Amino acid sequence: MGLCIRCKGKGFCGRPICPVIKRFELQKKVQTSKTSIFGASPPSVFIGRAGYPLVNAGPLLPPGITGNEASSYDAPEQWLDKTIEDIISLRSNLIRSKTTVNVKKAPNNRLLQQTQEIALSLKPIDTEILFEKPPVATLRFDDVLTPMGPSGDIKKLDIAENPVVPNRVDAIVSDTDVRSTDAINELYTSNISEDYITRLLSAGLIGRKRKLVPTRWSITATDDSIGKQLIQEIQYYPEITNITVHSGELFGNHFEILLLPRHYSFELMEIWMPKSVWNPEDTWIGVDSENHHGKKSYSTLGGGYYAARLPILEHLQQKRRCATAIAIREVLPSYWAPLGVWVVREAARLTLTKQPMIFETIEAALNYIYTKINSPKELWQQRLKLLTESRTQHTLNQYFNAAYSVCRD
Numbered sequence: 001m002g003l004c005i006r007c008k009g010k011g012f013c014g015r016p017i018c019p020v021i022k023r024f025e026l027q028k029k030v031q032t033s034k035t036s037i038f039g040a041s042p043p044s045v046f047i048g049r050a051g052y053p054l055v056n057a058g059p060l061l062p063p064g065i066t067g068n069e070a071s072s073y074d075a076p077e078q079w080l081d082k083t084i085e086d087i088i089s090l091r092s093n094l095i096r097s098k099t100t101v102n103v104k105k106a107p108n109n110r111l112l113q114q115t116q117e118i119a120l121s122l123k124p125i126d127t128e129i130l131f132e133k134p135p136v137a138t139l140r141f142d143d144v145l146t147p148m149g150p151s152g153d154i155k156k157l158d159i160a161e162n163p164v165v166p167n168r169v170d171a172i173v174s175d176t177d178v179r180s181t182d183a184i185n186e187l188y189t190s191n192i193s194e195d196y197i198t199r200l201l202s203a204g205l206i207g208r209k210r211k212l213v214p215t216r217w218s219i220t221a222t223d224d225s226i227g228k229q230l231i232q233e234i235q236y237y238p239e240i241t242n243i244t245v246h247s248g249e250l251f252g253n254h255f256e257i258l259l260l261p262r263h264y265s266f267e268l269m270e271i272w273m274p275k276s277v278w279n280p281e282d283t284w285i286g287v288d289s290e291n292h293h294g295k296k297s298y299s300t301l302g303g304g305y306y307a308a309r310l311p312i313l314e315h316l317q318q319k320r321r322c323a324t325a326i327a328i329r330e331v332l333p334s335y336w337a338p339l340g341v342w343v344v345r346e347a348a349r350l351t352l353t354k355q356p357m358i359f360e361t362i363e364a365a366l367n368y369i370y371t372k373i374n375s376p377k378e379l380w381q382q383r384l385k386l387l388t389e390s391r392t393q394h395t396l397n398q399y400f401n402a403a404y405s406v407c408r409d
Contacts, residue, residue, distance in 0.1 A: 033134050034063070034134060035130060035131045035133060035134055036129070036130045037061070037129055037131075038063070038064070038126070038127070039062050039063050039065050039070065039126075039127065040061060040065060040069075040126050041059045041121075042060070042062075042070050042072075042075070042124055043059070043119060043121045043122075043123070043199070044059065044060040044061075044073070044074040044094070044199070045057070045060065045116075045119045045199060045215075046058065046096055046098070046145075046215050047202045047203070047212050048098070049214035049215075052103065052214065053102055056099070056101075057098065057099060057111075057212060058099055058111070058115055058157075059114075059118045059119075059127060059129075059157075060073075060074070060095065060097070061095060061097075061127055061129070063093070066124070066126055067124060068123070069124075071123070073090060076146070076340075076342040076343075076346060077346065080250065080350065084336065084339065087146075087339055088139065088339075091139070092139050092149045094148060094149045095150050095152070096135075096148045096152075097131070097135075097151070098151055098153060101212065103212045111157055112212075115157075115203060117159060117163055118163065119205060120163045120169070121163030121164050121165065122164045122166055122169070125160075125161055128158045129157050129158075130155045130156040131152040131154065131155055133152065133153070135149075136150055137150045138150065141337065142216065142338060142340065143278075143304075143340070144216040144219055144302070145341075146342060147337075147338075147339065166192070168190040168192065169187065169196075172187060172206060173206060177208065178206070178207070179207060180206050180221075180225075181225045183207060184197055184201065184206070184221075184225040185225065185226065185229045188226050188229070194310075194345075197222050198215075198218045198219050198222045199218075202214070219303060220302075220303040220306050220307075223303070223307050223309070224295070224306045226310060227306060227309050227313050230313035230314065230317050231292065231294050231313065233317055234264050234316050234322050235264045237316070237321050237322040239261040239262060239263070240259055240316075240319070240322070240323045241261060242261070242358045243359045243361070243362060243365050244259045244357065245258050245259075245368055245369060246259075246351045246352050246354050247351065247354060247357075247372055248347065248350050248352075248353075249347065249351075250346055251347070252331065252332040252333070252334035252335030252336070253329060253330075253331055253335055253347040254329070254330040254347075255327060255328065255329055256327070256330075256372055256373065257325065257348065257352065258327075258369065258387075260324040260325075260362065260390050262322075262324040264292045264316075264323065264324065265289065265292060266312065266324075266386075267287065267288070267289035267290075267325070267326045267384060267385060267386040268287070268288055268289070268301060268308050268328075268329065269285065269286070269287045269326075269327070269328045269383060269384060270285070270329045271284075271328065271375050272284040273333055276331040276333050276334075276336070283379060287301075287383045287385070288305055304344045307341045307342070307348070308329060309325075309327075310345060310348075311348040311351075312325045312327065312348060314349075324386055326384060326387055326390075327348065328369065328373060328380075329344065330375060366387075
């Protein structure tokens with residue numbers, strides 16, 4: 001079952017349909033018989049990856065829901081006090097419209113241009129969609145993407161109002177000479193939300209090439225691009241002064257985040273307990289890490305690695321401090337349905353808002369963490385590479401501090 005955790009529905013086992021995802025889809029059927037729907041897109045669009053460069057693209061909208069109420073259907077930051085059942089119920093009412101688009105010829109597609117217009121909007125935008133036939137009544141689950149409801153092929157799409165576009169977004173979208181990574185970072189420093197940036201990237205509205213990017217890829221690309229920029233800033237900040245541990249949990253995703261007064265490096269350990277989503281059997285453990293140069297290849301832990309890293313980098317940047325960060329994510333049985341990689345990001349973010357415990361030594365911090373993790377320490381403690389390095393290697397600062405103490409005495 002370890003393969004299931006690494007795969008998370010990507011088809012590594014060779015099966016045409018993932019049995020884990022199929023189980024959830026069969027549990028939640030959404031009934032719809034109409035070929036025409038009207039509502040406000042949150043705004044939200046979806047770009048598929050299957051068959052790339054021929055992909056499905058289109059907006060999502062909740063039938064009959066208009067105005068600001070529609071924004072709650074695609075706003076993870078508003079779901080933190082909800083249950084997993086609440087989120088699935090909410091997302092099951094979000095209908096996904098689609099049309100097949102050739103990424104290389106996308107600019108000539110009228111339906112895509114309308115989809116891009118919706119993606120460009122900051123606020124919900126009233127939309128009417130006529131489908132070829134009633135949308136297929138199934139709820140779609142994924143490890144990176146948020147659950148989505150019924151889907152159907154678009155016959156006609158009408159947008160009933162103009163999109164609301166912030167000036168900064170309009171300027172960057174209009175500039176075809178700005179690389180996508182630079183555009184992402186400029187938007188982020190202008191306080192544009194990650195979800196908005198991801199939507200613009202996915203819809204092919206930023207960058208020089210202006211190509212569609214499958215939504216799941218754009219989510220990770222945004223997390224990674226912002227993260228790399230923050231690493232460049234953080235590595236020149238002074239080190240934190242104390243060893244701290246932040247503890248938190250969201251939707252059965254428990255985090256312990258250990259910050260050490262050292263140069264920047266990051267390590268994430270995932271512990272998937274039996275009976276958690278993707279893992280009905282034995283405990284599964286995965287680890288990945290990076291130094292101050294950042295990640296050179298795609299993480300073996302998938303998009304969750306970059307989603308967990310970003311809030312930690314934001315935390316250090318806000319404090320204008322540098323640290324070695326070791327994050328342990330323990331996935332509990334209470335996380336019974338995949339909600340998307342946003343859960344990892346928001347769980348880490350929530351954890352860092354908690355008052356930290358402060359320790360004099362790494363050993364004391366570890367003894368505390370042992371009491372917070374359900375899985376036996378014998379299963380995981382030796383797997384943390386950065387922890388081992390931190391316990392055995394002395395930093396230059398530690399050397400100078402020790403030398404200074406000797407000279408002063």
